[in-house]
Amino acid sequence: MLEEIMSRKLTPFFMPADDKKGTVIGFCGSDILMREDGTLPSMEFFALLGEPKHRFHIGSFDEELYILFAWEKSTPLPQSLVKTNLRHFLGLYPPHLFAMLARAKQLAHWIYDNQFCGRCGAPVGYTSKFSSLGCSCGNYIFPRLSPACITLITKGDEILLARSPYFKEGVYSLVAGFVEAGESVEAALHREVFEEVGIRVKNLRYFGSQSWPFPHSLMLGFFAEYESGEIHIQEEEIEDAQWFNINALPPLSHETSIARMIIEEWRKNH
Known part of the structure; x- marks a missing residue:
């Protein structure tokens, strides 16, 4: 990979x-x-x-x-x-x-x-000790990574797809969201799914990860099964969400994205 x-x-x-x-x-x-x-x-x-x-x-x-x-x-x-x-x-x-x-x-x-130290305000420079920027005050600044979970939710031969108002016209993708401080990835998945589309899921299964440089996400992909609830979208984040049959999927996110990889893996096995 x-x-x-x-x-x-x-x-x-x-x-x-x-x-x-x-x-x-x-x-x-x-x-x-x-x-x-x-x-x-x-x-x-x-x-x-x-x-x-x-x-x-x-x-x-x-x-x-x-x-x-x-x-x-x-x-x-x-x-x-x-x-x-x-x-x-x-x-x-x-x-x-x-x-x-x-x-x-x-x-x-x-x-x-990160041109200046967030602790003391002085200019920072390279350090040979770590893969980081360093300051004379002893502060080290490592490359930023923002972990996010992304989930394919299944219900029989259907999958839940959603679209953001920022997507290209007609394109749908998987439900995703960032992991909060002090939160496990699994807890973040359950929270994000419920917040964005109002349903509960079960039987999480890890798929894989992808570095996504827009600007510094680390995407952690999962499969999950529908458990309960009706779709109720979070309008600040989601424009639409629907269940789609495997034989009638809408336009999807780019084939190089982990969202598309997860969908194609599910398709291959159904």
């Missing part, structure tokens, strides 16, 4: 980018830089921006090194480069490359949001 590829190939510390050749992934602030045709820029394009504020290795795949270059958000861009939303490239790149783009995005977003 994509997550296993990443875990074997990540660079754990801030290793300065040296003279080794590799694929450079560039960011301005937390926005990825692409050519106008949607391809990754080469070094000749990045050279037009001057020296980046941050440059370090983030990992490798099949001996190919990946390097993050990050410039200030206000850096002026030449016409040959554009700031781009990584969501536009879901499914357009091989899984290993998208995994590195996702890792680069999360790290770029993290260093952009």
